[in-house]
Amino acid sequence: MNSRKLLNKKKQARARRSSARIVGSTERPRLAVFRSNRALSVQLIDDTKHRTIASASTRDLKEKKAKTVLAGSLGEAIAKKAVAAGITAVVFDRRSYRYHGRVKALADGARKGGLTF
Numbered sequence: 001m002n003s004r005k006l007l008n009k010k011k012q013a014r015a016r017r018s019s020a021r022i023v024g025s026t027e028r029p030r031l032a033v034f035r036s037n038r039a040l041s042v043q044l045i046d047d048t049k050h051r052t053i054a055s056a057s058t059r060d061l062k063e064k065k066a067k068t069v070l071a072g073s074l075g076e077a078i079a080k081k082a083v084a085a086g087i088t089a090v091v092f093d094r095r096s097y098r099y100h101g102r103v104k105a106l107a108d109g110a111r112k113g114g115l116t117f
Contacts, residue, residue: 015096022093023047031078031090031115033106035097040071040106042078044090054081071102075109083114092117 024030024047034041041057056078058070065073082090090110097103111117 011096019093019095022091024091024093028089028091029053029082029087030093031110031117032093033095033097033103035102040067040074040102042074042106044078044082044085044087053085053087054078056081068102068105071105072109072112075106075111076113079110079113079115088114089116 022030024045026046026048029044029046032043032045034043039058041055041059043055044053045051046053056074058067058074061070061073061077063070063073082088092107094103099107107117
């Protein structure tokens, strides 16, 4: 098997494993993270109604800083949107990404903004 295909297959298995028991509800929506090489984006998803409540991305932020610093301010931005929508508790869905670096900075920023995981 091609090495890239094998790596993608392993990544999908990690994502399936970490998201298997994570389900967002109206009271506790799922905070889903997508990380690319350039940007980081998050969504608050209500899985029972199949709709996105709020979303934010580092592309929306007008700051020019390091990626981890931007991830922290992105966490605070999504927390502000969540609190405005009346949400204080979320379920964190990191997908196949390790809880390290930008993903951890995002979670810490969201906690600092007032969300509980």
